[in-house]
Amino acid sequence: MRIRLDDDACVGHGRCYVLDPSTFGPDDLGHCELLVAEVPAADQDRARRAVAACPEGALSIED
Amino acid sequence: MDPRDAVNAETGEANPYLPWVAADPQPFYERLRAECPVSSMEGMAGLGAHIISRYEDVRWALRNPQIFSSDIVAVDIGQDRPLIPLQIDPPQHATYRRVIDPTVGPREIAGLEPEVRRVVNEVVDRFVERGTVDAHAEFTVPLPCTVFLQVTGLPIEDLSMFLEWKDEIIRPGGGMLEPEEATARRHAAGRQLYDYFEGVLADRRRRQGEDLISRFLTTETDGRTMSHEEMLDILFLFILAGLDTVTSTLDCSLAYLAQHPEHRRRLVEDPSSADPIVEELLRRETPVMQIIRVVAEPVELHGVSMSPGDTVILMLGSANTDPDEFGPTAAEFDPDREANRHLAFGGGPHRCLGSHLARLELQVALQEWHRRIPDYELAPGAELAYSPGIREIEHLPLVFTASAPVG
Numbered sequence: 001m002r003i004r005l006d007d008d009a010c011v012g013h014g015r016c017y018v019l020d021p022s023t024f025g026p027d028d029l030g031h032c033e034l035l036v037a038e039v040p041a042a043d044q045d046r047a048r049r050a051v052a053a054c055p056e057g058a059l060s061i062e063d
Numbered sequence: 064m065d066p067r068d069a070v071n072a073e074t075g076e077a078n079p080y081l082p083w084v085a086a087d088p089q090p091f092y093e094r095l096r097a098e099c100p101v102s103s104m105e106g107m108a109g110l111g112a113h114i115i116s117r118y119e120d121v122r123w124a125l126r127n128p129q130i131f132s133s134d135i136v137a138v139d140i141g142q143d144r145p146l147i148p149l150q151i152d153p154p155q156h157a158t159y160r161r162v163i164d165p166t167v168g169p170r171e172i173a174g175l176e177p178e179v180r181r182v183v184n185e186v187v188d189r190f191v192e193r194g195t196v197d198a199h200a201e202f203t204v205p206l207p208c209t210v211f212l213q214v215t216g217l218p219i220e221d222l223s224m225f226l227e228w229k230d231e232i233i234r235p236g237g238g239m240l241e242p243e244e245a246t247a248r249r250h251a252a253g254r255q256l257y258d259y260f261e262g263v264l265a266d267r268r269r270r271q272g273e274d275l276i277s278r279f280l281t282t283e284t285d286g287r288t289m290s291h292e293e294m295l296d297i298l299f300l301f302i303l304a305g306l307d308t309v310t311s312t313l314d315c316s317l318a319y320l321a322q323h324p325e326h327r328r329r330l331v332e333d334p335s336s337a338d339p340i341v342e343e344l345l346r347r348e349t350p351v352m353q354i355i356r357v358v359a360e361p362v363e364l365h366g367v368s369m370s371p372g373d374t375v376i377l378m379l380g381s382a383n384t385d386p387d388e389f390g391p392t393a394a395e396f397d398p399d400r401e402a403n404r405h406l407a408f409g410g411g412p413h414r415c416l417g418s419h420l421a422r423l424e425l426q427v428a429l430q431e432w433h434r435r436i437p438d439y440e441l442a443p444g445a446e447l448a449y450s451p452g453i454r455e456i457e458h459l460p461l462v463f464t465a466s467a468p469v470g
Contacts, residue, residue, distance in 0.1 A: 011414045014169055018338060029161065030168040030419060052402035055122070055410050 001039040002062040003051065005032055009058035016059060020050035032058065071105070072098040075367075077114055078105035079353060079378065085449035088352060089394055092116065092381035101367040104376070111358075111373035118385035118406075120364060121377045124356065125411035128153055131356035131375055133413055141232050141246075141253025146300040147293055152359075153412055162284040163297065163416055166275060172419040175214060179423055182209050183431040185470055191435060194465035195442065197458050198317050199310075202432075207309035210424055211301070216274030217263065224259075228252045229306050238450065253299070260298045264291060305417050307453055309424050311350035314456040315449075316341075316429060319348060319396075321441050321461060326396055330429060331437040337426040339398035344425075346389075346405035347396050349380035350454045354409060379406050439463035 003023065012031045016024040022043050027033045039047045051059040069084050069091050070077045077095055078084070084091045095102060095116035104112035115121055124131045132152050134145070145151055148159035165171070186206055190196040208225050212218070231252035235245045263276065271277045279289060279297065289297070320327040329336050358373040369375065383405045386393040392400065408415035415421070441447075442460035449456055 011410065011412055012164065013408065013410075013414060014419060017169070026169045028168065029164040049402070053404060055404040055406060056126070 001044050001047065002037065003034060003039060003047065004060045004062050005034050006058045006060075007031075009056045010054075011056055011058075013055050015053040015055070016050040019053055020046040023047045024050060069105075070094040070098065070102070074108055075099045075102050076105045076108050077102040079114065079376065080451040082448065082451060085352065085451040085454050086447065088349075088380050089384060092378065092384055093394075095378065095381055096385055101365045101369075104374075111370060112376070113367065113369055113373060114353075114376045114378055115364065116378040116381040116385075118382040118388035121379065121382035121406060122410055124375065124377055125406065125409055125413070128156075128412055130358065130360045130362050131377075132359040134357050134359070141249035141251075141256075142296070142299055143253070143257065144292065144296055146303070147296040148416070149300050149304065149413065156412055158285055159293075159297075160412075160416065162279070162282050162289060166278050166282065167416060167420055169419045172423050175210075175420070176423060176427065178213055179210055179427045180431060182206065182213060183428050184435075185209075187431060187435050188468035188470045191468055192465050195460070195462050198461050199314055199456050199459040202428075203310045203313035203317070203459070206313065206428060207306045207424060210420075211305055214275050214420075215263075215301075216272050216276065221259075225302065225306075228256050228259075229302060232256070232303060233307055233453070234450065256299060256302065257295055260295050263298075264294055301417075304415070305420070307455065308351055308415075308417075309421055311450075311453045311455045312345065312348070312421070312425055313428055314459055315348035315350045315454055316344045316425070317432070317461070318441075318447055318456055318459060319344065320429075321439055323396065324440075326398075327433060327437075329398075330433045334430045334434065336398065337430050338422075339403075341422060341425045341429065342403050342405065343396055343398040343400070345407035346383045346403055347394075348454070349383045349405075349407050351407065352380040352452055352454060353378050379409070382406050435466065435469075436463045 010031045012029055014026060014030055016032050017026050020043065023036055023039055025033045025035045048061065051061055069081050077099065095114065100117045100120060102114045104114060115124055133150050134152060148156050148163065151159060183206065186202055190201050196202065204226060205222065208222055209219065212222060232249050235248035267276050267280055279294060281288065330340055353376045356375045356377060358369045358371050358375060361371065362369050384393045408418040439461045442462050445460045447456050447459065
């Protein structure tokens, strides 16, 4: 599973890296940074929840 | 208590400022969304004051600042110049956020946790032996202000002075004054606050420390540091935006949990559930009911034309309980809901920059409160009065099982 981040849409709500700190992390501004290119199977449920929690719709699942 | 009084579907008018709306906003929100998704402020139909209430519409407005501007004319709260960055539009807005956001970002804020936990326990210690408390006056008001003084390195003795200025600016005379008098009192208090910070800035320039204000003074963005005036405008906003909002969220949270023991049990048994519980309280209670914008470009929504200069109220509380976004359980309290994309901190470029600190304060405050005061309820006969707009509870009398202070 790969995740796409729309940098222009992210404004730093920070829900993604709270809900799934192994897939997402904060940059200096508190905006989202993807930590992995491929989400391992064990983290996928958590990553899905984090993607769904973004109020800006800045995250999507590619496959 | 009839929410029908607050909404007139025939004329498309509504009034979110009635006290009983603030006390129990859900029926009001429901009628707004269903009957007039773009309504007029009561008595102002045709005068350019619009209320937007559905989740998708509010979200769209937040994300389009070129149409819905945050220009200073939107809110007068005793400031000399636009508050930075709240009342600055893009693109200049982004420059300020690049300076401020890193100083209140998730990593910096996480480092404050032990300090916040200590402050919360100190505040609880003052009343925990008594078994009764006005949680508003003794817990939710002093807490965020004490944290603010702590992170900015200001003397704790200034607490009562700050609280006075804040009240004078946000609701002078308890919100009961004529508009002209209220404005005059606001500006007088605003003046004192500016003067106070003038002194603080002069002091910090002489002796720099590790506190938030010192860090602002030295952070460079786009090749320069903040000017003196810019610093004043940022600090002014911090007081206004950082204190009342956390107070009102804690008011709404404790009042809700006092009346719903089944929901607070989880917090008592599992303090790590504070994150989803705080998020659900933010969503369902939405203490900052609404935020204001000014129309900058002609726009039409649900058949209502809005013109440049019109005032727009974005009803965050209504967006946050919209079944089109949150499903059939939108009105229920469910910390385990699949997705909670609430807009309690707004959205788009102006998303609340203090949200990381606010979330830390809320989580730690509720964790420590429930660790030390697991059993509590509203004092017998208590009637809660919520203030409109920002839902503070004037008095929040609680009774609980007394215990010994730890400090």
